[in-house]
Amino acid sequence: MTTRQRIDLLARAYPRLFPRAELLRLLRVQLGHVDALDGWFLRDGVRVRARAPKIIYHICAGNLAVSAWTSLAHGLLLGARNVMKLPGDREDSSTHCEILDFIRGLPAPLRKLVETHRSLDVDLLHRADTVVAFGSDTTMKSLRALIRWNQKFIAHGHAVSLLWLADPNRLTPSQARACAVDVLTYDQLGCLSPQAIYVPPGTDFDALGRKLTRALEAHWRQLKKKPARPLSVAARITEARDMANALGHGVWLPPKNHLDWTLIHDPNPAFQPSPLHGVIYLRQVTETHLPTALAAVVGRISTVGTVGQISSSLQQSFINLGVSRFCAAGRMQFPPLTWHHDGRSSLADLVTWIDSENLT
Amino acid sequence: MPLPHDFAQPAVRRAWIRRLLDPSDEAKWNELAGELFAWQFMHVPAYRRLCLAHGVTPENLASWRDIPAVPQQLFKQALLYAHGSTPTEAIYVTSGTTTGQPGRQHLLSTDIYRAVSVEGARRAGLFSRDIELHFLTPSPREASYSSLSAMFGFWQKAFRQSFPRPRFWVRRGHFEFARLRETLTEQIKARRPIAICGTAFSFVHLIDAWTDLPPLRLPRGSWLLETGGFKGRSREVSKTELYAQLARTFGVRDDAIWNEYGMSELSSQAYARGRNGLHHTPPWARVLVCNPATGREVRVGKQGLIRWIDLANTDSVLALQTLDVAERTARGFRLIGRLPRTEPRGCSLSADDLAARTESSSPTP
Numbered sequence: 001m002t003t004r005q006r007i008d009l010l011a012r013a014y015p016r017l018f019p020r021a022e023l024l025r026l027l028r029v030q031l032g033h034v035d036a037l038d039g040w041f042l043r044d045g046v047r048v049r050a051r052a053p054k055i056i057y058h059i060c061a062g063n064l065a066v067s068a069w070t071s072l073a074h075g076l077l078l079g080a081r082n083v084m085k086l087p088g089d090r091e092d093s094s095t096h097c098e099i100l101d102f103i104r105g106l107p108a109p110l111r112k113l114v115e116t117h118r119s120l121d122v123d124l125l126h127r128a129d130t131v132v133a134f135g136s137d138t139t140m141k142s143l144r145a146l147i148r149w150n151q152k153f154i155a156h157g158h159a160v161s162l163l164w165l166a167d168p169n170r171l172t173p174s175q176a177r178a179c180a181v182d183v184l185t186y187d188q189l190g191c192l193s194p195q196a197i198y199v200p201p202g203t204d205f206d207a208l209g210r211k212l213t214r215a216l217e218a219h220w221r222q223l224k225k226k227p228a229r230p231l232s233v234a235a236r237i238t239e240a241r242d243m244a245n246a247l248g249h250g251v252w253l254p255p256k257n258h259l260d261w262t263l264i265h266d267p268n269p270a271f272q273p274s275p276l277h278g279v280i281y282l283r284q285v286t287e288t289h290l291p292t293a294l295a296a297v298v299g300r301i302s303t304v305g306t307v308g309q310i311s312s313s314l315q316q317s318f319i320n321l322g323v324s325r326f327c328a329a330g331r332m333q334f335p336p337l338t339w340h341h342d343g344r345s346s347l348a349d350l351v352t353w354i355d356s357e358n359l360t
Numbered sequence: 361m362p363l364p365h366d367f368a369q370p371a372v373r374r375a376w377i378r379r380l381l382d383p384s385d386e387a388k389w390n391e392l393a394g395e396l397f398a399w400q401f402m403h404v405p406a407y408r409r410l411c412l413a414h415g416v417t418p419e420n421l422a423s424w425r426d427i428p429a430v431p432q433q434l435f436k437q438a439l440l441y442a443h444g445s446t447p448t449e450a451i452y453v454t455s456g457t458t459t460g461q462p463g464r465q466h467l468l469s470t471d472i473y474r475a476v477s478v479e480g481a482r483r484a485g486l487f488s489r490d491i492e493l494h495f496l497t498p499s500p501r502e503a504s505y506s507s508l509s510a511m512f513g514f515w516q517k518a519f520r521q522s523f524p525r526p527r528f529w530v531r532r533g534h535f536e537f538a539r540l541r542e543t544l545t546e547q548i549k550a551r552r553p554i555a556i557c558g559t560a561f562s563f564v565h566l567i568d569a570w571t572d573l574p575p576l577r578l579p580r581g582s583w584l585l586e587t588g589g590f591k592g593r594s595r596e597v598s599k600t601e602l603y604a605q606l607a608r609t610f611g612v613r614d615d616a617i618w619n620e621y622g623m624s625e626l627s628s629q630a631y632a633r634g635r636n637g638l639h640h641t642p643p644w645a646r647v648l649v650c651n652p653a654t655g656r657e658v659r660v661g662k663q664g665l666i667r668w669i670d671l672a673n674t675d676s677v678l679a680l681q682t683l684d685v686a687e688r689t690a691r692g693f694r695l696i697g698r699l700p701r702t703e704p705r706g707c708s709l710s711a712d713d714l715a716a717r718t719e720s721s722s723p724t725p
Contacts, residue, residue, distance in 0.1 A: 232699050234653040235665055235683055239431045242681070245413035246406040246434050259653060 001109060003027065003037050006077055009107045018073055018337070026337045027077070030348040037078065040356060047356040052078035053129035053152070056350065059120075059143065061134035062087035063189040065098035067156070070337075071132050072102070074347050076110050083124055084116045094228075122146060130154065130350055154349055156342055159191035159302040160273065163329055164318075166308030168199040168208045175307045176215035178330025182305050184219055184261060185333040187227040188276045191302045192333050195274040196281045198293075203284055205250055205265050213252045216261040216278075220254070227277065229259045236275035237262060250282075269293040290317050298322055302342070305332040367399055367674045368443050368468060377475045380644040380671055389646075392671050393424035396678050403442040406434065407677050425648065425657070429667045429679035435463030435625050440676040443468045448675075452507035452624040465624045468675045470510065473627045476672040477511040478518040480642040484631035486555070486618065487519055489581060492547045494540065496558025496566065499528040507624040508587065512557060535562070537569045544576060553581035556610070557620075559588035564597050567605045577611030584610060587620040599697075603635040621695055625680055627672035630693075638692035645670040649688035650681075663687050663696060 007027070011020035027034040033041040036050040056075040060068035068084065075082040084103070087095050103114050117124075125131060130152040133143050140155040147153045163179055165171060182194050199208070220226075229237070237259045244251045250265030261278035269285040271294050285293045294301065299322040304310075307329045315326065324343040325335065340346070365372045379392060398418035401408050407430060411417065414428040421427065434440065435454065443466075450470050454463040467473060481487060493516065497506065500513035512528070529540045547554055558566075563586055584606055597605075603617055615634040622629035628645035632638055641647055648657050649664040658664035666684040673680075685696040 229653055231652065231663065231665070231685070234651070235699055238652045238655075239433060239681070239683070242410055242413075242428075242431045243434055243437065246410040246430060247438060248406075248409050251413070 001079060003035060003077065003079070006079060006110065007034075009110050010073060010076055013105055013107055013110070014069075014073075014102075017069065022337045023077065026347055029338045030345050031351065037351070049354050049356075050351040051354055053080050053350055053352075055083060055124075055128040055130075056080045057083045057085065057125050057128035057131045059085045059131065059133035059135065059139070060087050060095070060099055062095050064186055065095045065102065066186065066190070067134045068095075068099045069102050070346075071134070072114065074350060075132075076106075076113055077347065078350060080113065080129075080350075082114045083121070083128065084114060085120055086116055086118055088118075126151075132156075132350075152349070154344070154346075156191075159300050159342065160271070160297050161192050161194050161301065161303040161305070161332060162271070163194045163197040163305045163307070163332075164310060164314075165197060165199045165203075165208075166306065166310060168203045168307075171208060171211050171307065173211070173215065175329060176211045177219060178328070179212060179305075179307065180215040180219035180261075181330045182332040183216065183280045184223065184278060188274070188278055188280070190333065192335065193276070194280065194303075194305060194332060195276070196271055196283050198269075198290075199282065199284050201284060201286055205282065205284075208282065209250060209252045209263060209265065212263055212282075213254075216263065217254055220260050220278075226260065229277070233277050234259055237277055237279060240264070240275045240279050270295075271297050287311075287314050287317060290314070291321060294321050303327060303332050303335075305329045365395060365399060367396075368446060370469075370471075373469065373471055373674070376674065377472055380472075380476065381479055384643055389671075390424050392644075393427060393669060393678065394418065394421055396671055396674060397421060397424075397427050399674070400442050400677055403444070404440055404677060406430075406438040406440060424646075424669055427669060427679045429669075429681035430677045432463070432623070432625055432680055432682050435465060435676075436461045439464075439466070441466040442675055450510065451505065452510065453505040454624045463625060465507065465626075465676055470514075472672050472674055473507075473510070474514045474518075476628050476642065476644060478514050480629050480631075481515060483642055484618075484640070486583070486585070486631070487515075489553065491553045491555045491581070491583075493519070493527075494544075494554065494556045495528045496530065496535065496540075496556065496562035497528060498530040498533075502528070502531070507622075508559070511622075511629075530562070535565055535569070537566055540566075541570070541573070541576075544578075548576060548579060551579045553583075554578050555583050555585065557585040557587075560586045560597070560602060561588065563602065563606060567609055570609060575609050575611055578616075582610070582612060583616045583618060584612060585618040585620055587622065600635060619695070623680075623682070625673075625676070626668055626670045627674075628668075628670045632692075632695065636694075638689055639686075639695055640692045644672055647686070647693055649686045649693050658688050660688050660690050665699070666693070666695075 007020060007023045010018050011023055024034055027036065031050050032043055035041065037052055040047040040049045058068065058071050058075065072082055072084065084099065086099055100116065103111060103116065125146060126148060128151065131143065131147060132154045133140060134156045137157045140157045144153060163182060179197065186193060241251060241253065241262055244264045249267065252263040254261055263280055263282065265282040269283050269289060274281055301321055301323045303325040304318050304323050305327055324340060367373060401411055401418050410430060411428045416426055416428050430440065446468060448466045448468060450467045452465040495512045497503065497509045497512060500509045503509040529536045544554060603614060606617055607614055617634060619632045620629050621632065621639050628642055630639040630641045630647065646669045648667045650656060650667050651658050651664050663685055666682045666686050668680045668682065670678055683699040685699055686693040687696060
């Protein structure tokens with residue numbers, strides 16, 4: 001089966017997640033040619049072709065299925081055998097089932113390239129050409145100890161994201177709605193989910209809180225599938241609310257206090273992880289103090305979603321803190337397929353190259 | 361509504377102790393809870409803010425069940441002390457094992473804590489006979505920040521006529537297990553009942569240290585008391601495994617092993633006997649097993665989070681919301697354990713991870 005055939009099959013099965021045009025673009029951008037795996041093409045005067053890994057071992061995280069879907073899609077595009085180590089079942093996560101559903105939805109020729117495991121198969125892990133893993137830093141550390149010296153290990157450990165509002169006092173309803181989309185998509189569980197909204201000094205927090213409150217509630221009402229709130233999740237949300245109230249922070253809650261979003265103005269600019277599940281913190285910081293405020297997550301910031309113009313100096317400050325992606329608010333959770341996850345070329349990282357120089 | 365008592369006055373505190381320890385009906389309990397709530401609402405700003413956010417004030421409080429509870433975590437971020445700038449007699453510090461940041465319980469005086477921790481143990485049935493008492497903790501003098509050492513110290517003083525030589529077996533940060541074993545061996549020969557009290561992880565250390573030694577056989581009437589959860593510092597052990605190992609190491613039955621469920625942020629304790637025993641609070645403290653989504657008690661047989669209402673906790677806050685899971689039963693509660701980590705195990709950074717990262721200063725991969 002050629003790459004183009006695999007692209008067609010994948011795009012036909014999941015046209016919204018993996019549109020054909022985007023898949024073609026991904027191949028062109030990251031491998032230099034759509035047919036790079038199937039034949040030679042000329043690059044800088046040298047004939048080259050890409051070689052796909054035979055086996056990719058994917059270790060899936062328990063928070064979100066979308067990272068596993070994307071990782072698997074990359075493996076399928078390359079025609080590799082894909083071994084998926086599934087996350088365990090949890091009361092507060094349906095990720096396990098969503099990954100299996102995705103695999104079931106693949107056309108048979110692609111599905112044949114996938115096998116799933118509930119536990120880590122160390123023997124198979126050793127035999128894989130490449131290991132792609134998502135999860136906690138601890139998981140990455142323990143996996144690294146199992147990796148052969150000549151095995152590719154692509155580890156996606158912890159990361160956080162945040163929103164930056166350049167002029168919050170003039171935030172429009174549609175911009176507020178874009179922020180709400182970023183916060184509430186995937187129940188805020190991924191590394192692209194903002195955990196804080198940073199604003200510059202001079203912000204009218206009452207007005208901003210009202211705007212965001214309206215947007216969060218409106219967007220939540222439109223969600224077809226409301227997230228589950230088992231005991232453990234409800235406990236963390238109510239704890240965050242009670243803490244904020246006791247500490248005298250500004251707290252905005254939904255009508256009837258449902259647990260699906262919570263907006264808190266914490267006067268401390270220092271980044272603190274949110275308990276997630278719709279709990280978002282508003283923090284004010286000057287550009288000068290940004291490095292101090294984000295010191296705890298230096299090198300861990302994936303995406304900064306922005307509303308309004310971001311100055312080049314501010315952008316440079318974020319870059320210095322390790323940020324690897326900027327995008328407009330509302331698009332944080334929907335990066336293009338060519339997105340450099342953790343600053344890496346996700347597809348290009350998986351292949352090796354064969355060069356054929358002038359043979360005459 | 362009359363002005364609440366001034367809990368800074370020694371006479372008021374003595375009277376409060378007398379009232380706490382008296383048998384109490386529901387109306388009297390409600391009255392005591394209302395009085396203490398009014399005092400703390402007035403004198404603990406962070407608590408007042410929380411209560412106002414819940415719409416509960418001393419004026420509209422209908423029942424002790426409606427008293428808002430502070431998250432246990434709040435002791436780590438706010439001063440919860442009802443006596444302003446008046447100096448404290450004791451500050452007890454929590455272990456901070458979960459997030460690395462300790463919480464602090466400030467006591468104007470240890471008088472009430474002393475009274476209820478002694479009386480609570482007595483009423484639970486721990487001290488019904490003469491017994492040789494051993495503590496696997498530092499002494500209160502060596503660990504003035506530890507509410508557990510303080511409580512054991514109170515027991516030592518309160519029961520010293522019955523128990524001639526109670527001992528603390530952690531000195532300068534080290535367990536003295538060899539000397540403890542020598543002492544136990546002598547006491548076993550003399551057939552004197554023995555009680556050994558310590559944290560779960562201190563017992564784990566002890567079991568590890570004595571792995572290659574023959575098991576002891578404590579005399580009839582002996583008991584063990586473990587506390588502090590099962591998150592061992594050397595290794596984690598399930599409750600079932602720990603109890604089995606304790607029974608084997610000391611030659612006692614399962615029902616001779618007690619669990620004390622308390623915390624530095626509280627003054628009272630609940631006790632359970634045996635691996636599957638239900639926990640019971642003393643009359644001056646109550647536990648509600650609540651659904652965090654509604655804030656209300658769950659039905660009997662259902663699981664929820666433990667909320668304490670502790671009438672002895674006069675100097676900080678009487679109502680504490682924990683993240684400990686329990687099953688509500690008709691006669692007490694069954695402690696399940698700490699709420700499992702709820703942060704996603706994926707790529708999103710959690711509070712615990714951040715704390716761990718800050719503590720270890722591990723390099724960024």
